[in-house]
Amino acid sequence: MIGAVDERPPTWVFARGEQTIRVQRLPGQVLHIGSDEGNDRRFAFTDVDELTAFHCGFEEHLIATGWSLVEFEPERRSGVERRTVARPGRDRRRFPPLRLVKDVRNT
Numbered sequence: 001m002i003g004a005v006d007e008r009p010p011t012w013v014f015a016r017g018e019q020t021i022r023v024q025r026l027p028g029q030v031l032h033i034g035s036d037e038g039n040d041r042r043f044a045f046t047d048v049d050e051l052t053a054f055h056c057g058f059e060e061h062l063i064a065t066g067w068s069l070v071e072f073e074p075e076r077r078s079g080v081e082r083r084t085v086a087r088p089g090r091d092r093r094r095f096p097p098l099r100l101v102k103d104v105r106n107t
Contacts, residue, residue, distance in 0.1 A: 008073060008074045009024045009025055009026050009027070010024070010025045010072075010073070010074075011023065011024045011025075011071075011072065011073040011074075012024075012059070012069060012071075012072055013069070013070050013071035013072070013073075014059075014062050014067040014068060014069055014070065015067065015068055015070045016065075016066050016067045016068070019035065019036060019037070020035065020036045020070075021033065021034070021035050021036075021062065021067065022034045022035070023055065023058070023059070025051070025055070026042075028044070029044065029045045029046070029047065029048055029050075029051050030042055030043065030044050030045070030051075031043045031045070031051055031054065031055055031058075033058070
């Protein structure tokens with residue numbers, strides 16, 4: 001499936017307790033917001049900037065009111081390492097971060 005285009009709309013799933021809200025960006029600059037309780041709304045925008053501003057504001061509201069992002073689709077990562085050559089130096093993901101230590105030599 002290398003090079004294939006995923007046609008599924010970008011979808012963000014938020015949860016709070018047992019409730020979920022699904023936010024989808026549909027073709028034609030439409031934002032669909034649906035809940036597991038059957039509350040569905042579609043918002044049409046004249047341009048992508050308006051859609052993005054509304055979407056970001058809605059996500060900020062969800063986070064501020066206790067919702068958490070639990071899923072994003074479509075998953076674009078394959079799980080396979082893409083690099084054919086290792087990075088130089090040590091792998092930053094496998095070592096703990098360096099800690100700053102106070103220099104006490106001249107005190």
